[in-house]
Amino acid sequence: MHQIKSKLLLTGAAVIVAFSFGLNANAARMDMVDVSNNNGYMSTAEYVSMRNEFGVKAVTVKISEGGTYKDPYAASNIANVQAAGLYINGYHFARYATKAQAIAEADFAGQTAKAAGLPVGAVLATDVESQEANNQTKTTNDRNNTAFMQEIAKFGYRSDIYTSGSWANNKMTIKGKTGWIASYPYVATGKNWYSTNHAWQWSSTAKFRISYGGFDVSQLNSTYYTADQKSSVKPTDPSAVHQNNQTANKHQQANSSAKWVKESKTYTLKTAVKLRTGASTSSSVITTLPAETTVKTDQAIIQGGYRWVRQPRFSGYGYLATGPANNTLEYVKISVSNTYYTVKSGDSWWSIAQRNGLSMYSLAHQNGKSIYSTIYPGNKLQIN
Incomplete structure (x- = not known):
């Protein structure tokens, strides 16, 4: 040093x-x-x-x-x-x-x-x-x-x-x-x-x-x-x-007791990513998905330093990291189709982001706002 x-x-x-x-x-x-x-x-x-x-x-x-x-x-x-x-x-x-x-x-x-x-x-x-x-x-x-x-x-x-x-x-x-x-x-x-x-x-x-x-x-x-x-x-x-x-x-x-959350989304990879048998970098590699591959997921989790998603396959599941554990989507493009959430009473940027596997800054940015912007019940926010 x-x-x-x-x-x-x-x-x-x-x-x-x-x-x-x-x-x-x-x-x-x-x-x-x-x-x-x-x-x-x-x-x-x-x-x-x-x-x-x-x-x-x-x-x-x-x-x-x-x-x-x-x-x-x-x-x-x-x-x-x-x-x-x-x-x-x-x-x-x-x-x-x-x-x-x-x-x-x-x-x-x-x-x-x-x-x-x-x-x-x-x-x-x-x-x-x-x-x-x-x-x-x-x-x-x-x-x-x-x-x-x-x-x-x-x-x-x-x-x-x-x-x-x-x-x-x-x-x-x-x-x-x-x-x-x-x-x-x-x-x-x-x-x-x-x-x-x-x-x-x-x-x-x-x-x-x-x-x-x-x-x-x-x-x-x-x-x-x-x-x-x-x-x-x-x-x-x-x-x-x-x-x-x-x-x-x-x-x-x-x-630290991470739990899987429901995530029905479609992603397009912007770089090659390894598809694994489990949500860990030590899990066996099933295949390497090339850039531009479309991936449909059903669940997501934050653990082991990464944000992981689960991909249903013909037999079982495959798992891939979408980015580091700060909730960012480092290796994927925006979803093929947009999904929206309707704001309810008591919601905040933080609670909506956490519920949908995002950072509140990413959530606000993709909706053309900042985390200091006020959101109201009935507002529709893009969450993918």
Whole structure:
């Protein structure tokens, strides 16, 4: 890893409470939050609340994706996180499949991060969970990840790899004292998961008091994402931090018990996707469905870091991932035929989106609105 410690004061002032791992030892801690355009605009006040009431020490914001996408909230997130006195880092959602593409994406991510104000010395991680990476061998992914991280160092950023627990050391090598690993156990309490790695993301549905929606939260098992520094800044209410962390663990236990939901939809694939015997990347591959294949589904579920759908077949079912677990449809085009939902009394963007396997931002966008638009009973919303 590339340890660059110049200008570290720009990364933020605060590590909350002593960084001892004894704090709230029986519960997974909410040390770090990662945010993107899916979370919408995040104010300084929201980050201060995360710091003071939940013990958050660092925030990692989405910077870019592939070779063209720039997260529109990156600059405001970076500025507001720093204003709240938290350590700031960034991540790039990788789409590369070759070494040349990895270098090109690193140059794009580095330039985008600089323009958005990510300070020198921050971590700029590569988020490796795409279908492009899934289609590569472990050797190829290792080569591509190394090329990305070496190129990122030229911009003055430290680097790391984010991936799922099922991919770590299967789809790519994650050495000890490196890595940010996502794994959502049914019971987060009582075990320090991935203790030899920098960070463990243990929930994607954490709630914060004054922020809307669910958030990805991670426990830090080293000081890598806080620039190996400590600070005297502390939460205003340490007892609240303890209680809020305990509550988040209990909610994780409830939320992590994923259930299949009815989804009668027709999709057209925009990239080749593997059809499997079960809703897991470790399940056997039935076949690889090429781009432009039409797929009819009857159920959907969020589990194992992905959004999965079930396809009825002549004999049994096939399962395919439509995208990461943030509910986005990464690998499919819009449905062949549109389906609409009639708004009822008590509905919200959040409740309608959750019921139909969407993010509320995607739901609002495809209806030409924002999540701040008012919806009324009787309104018809496109839900596919």
